[in-house]
Amino acid sequence: xxxxxxxxxxxxxxxxxxxxxxxxxxxxxxxxxxxxxxxxxxxxxxxxxxxxxxxxxxxxxxxxxxxxxxxxxxxxxxxxxxxxxxxxxxxxxxxxxxxxxxxxxxxxxxxxxxxxxxxxxxxxxxxxxxxxxxxxxxxxxxxxxxxxxxxxxxxxxxxxxxxxxxxxxxxxxxxxxxxxxxxxxxxxxxxxxxxxxxxxxxxxxxxxxxxxxxxxxxxxxxxxxxxxxxxxxxxxxxxxxxxxxxxxxxxxxxxxxxxxxxxxxx
Amino acid sequence: xxxxxxxxxxxxxxxxxxxxxxxxxxxxxxxxxxxxxxxxxxxxxxxxxxxxxxxxxxxxxxxxxxxxxxxx
Numbered sequence: 001x002x003x004x005x006x007x008x009x010x011x012x013x014x015x016x017x018x019x020x021x022x023x024x025x026x027x028x029x030x031x032x033x034x035x036x037x038x039x040x041x042x043x044x045x046x047x048x049x050x051x052x053x054x055x056x057x058x059x060x061x062x063x064x065x066x067x068x069x070x071x072x073x074x075x076x077x078x079x080x081x082x083x084x085x086x087x088x089x090x091x092x093x094x095x096x097x098x099x100x101x102x103x104x105x106x107x108x109x110x111x112x113x114x115x116x117x118x119x120x121x122x123x124x125x126x127x128x129x130x131x132x133x134x135x136x137x138x139x140x141x142x143x144x145x146x147x148x149x150x151x152x153x154x155x156x157x158x159x160x161x162x163x164x165x166x167x168x169x170x171x172x173x174x175x176x177x178x179x180x181x182x183x184x185x186x187x188x189x190x191x192x193x194x195x196x197x198x199x200x201x202x203x204x205x206x207x208x209x210x211x212x213x214x215x216x217x218x219x220x221x222x223x224x225x226x227x228x229x230x231x232x233x234x235x236x237x238x239x240x241x242x243x244x245x246x247x248x249x250x251x252x253x254x255x256x257x258x259x260x261x262x263x264x265x266x
Numbered sequence: 267x268x269x270x271x272x273x274x275x276x277x278x279x280x281x282x283x284x285x286x287x288x289x290x291x292x293x294x295x296x297x298x299x300x301x302x303x304x305x306x307x308x309x310x311x312x313x314x315x316x317x318x319x320x321x322x323x324x325x326x327x328x329x330x331x332x333x334x335x336x337x338x
Contacts (some may be wrong), residue, residue, distance in 0.1 A: 035282035076292060080281060083288045083325050087332070096333060130325050140280060206291070219303075219315045231318065238322060246333055 012162030015193045019138040020170040026134030029109030034127035042131030050139040068218040072208025076149040079205045082197025089191035094246035199231035208247045291324035
């Protein structure tokens with residue numbers, strides 16, 4: 001297996017790992033407080049829907065669009081996702097945005113589950129819908145990442161392998177621990193994924209602009225694929241400069257306040 | 267109608283997310299790159315480097331807008 005394939009597997013693995021941790025938190029909250037059966041039915045229904053979306057979108061993208069249009073469309077999407085993750089990572093690292101905390105999200109979901117009314121019948125609709133929505137929404141980003149990386153590298157199986165490995169590992173950890181996966185430094189992982197998505201997104205979106213010129217040929221970066229490494233380094237340096245420049249001096253915390261602000265928004 | 271609204275909301279949340287400025291920054295950078303390509307200002311090397319630089323600058327501006335001091 002060559003370096004590019006390993007890079008592809010690692011990128012999709014880390015991206016999928018982050019999203020899976022978030023989805024697992026929601027499903028566990030529903031399972032422990034409402035109904036495991038309904039939460040798991042919602043999860044598998046969402047996974048089925050995601051599989052259909054992946055097949056349909058993958059087929060359409062691979063067969064209907066010229067290569068440069070594909071690069072522009074999915075490179076642009078990847079770039080937007082990546083820069084949004086990078087923006088959040090910069091704001092969190094510089095103390096301007098609350099850090100993401102799976103424990104806090106879990107508590108919030110549990111409160112919502114407890115305050116929702118009892119469901120009648122065999123299936124708890126509240127647990128089903130919350131689990132379905134959580135898994136489907138988090139999974140959609142993974143689907144796009146797997147498709148974009150896989151199609152551009154001409155290796156959907158490798159990209160899918162990275163994502164599937166992340167699903168299995170997160171599930172094994174969750175089943176073993178039986179509690180939210182808050183020990184995982186999700187903020188750091190998101191920073192890493194943000195750097196990868198921003199770099200690959202920049203590379204492909206710029207190449208894809210070639211769709212608008214005569215012959216519809218993609219633009220060619222100097223150094224070709226090696227330029228992706230330069231872009232990763234550039235986004236890393238830029239983000240560190242932003243973190244240093246935007247860092248807020250720590251204000252004295254009020255008595256009884258937690259050490260660090262946390263974010264419960266998914 | 268309700269379905270269409272929910273469908274539109276889903277894609278808005280999915281693509282634009284909680285910060286519309288990033289999406290606008292990316293689109294603007296690519297539009298300027300398109301204009302430079304149409305005007306035949308540079309060859310492929312110049313255009314790709316310009317594109318990378320434009321995206322970096324657009325992202326920096328959107329972040330600067332985010333953290334600017336708020337008027338009281």
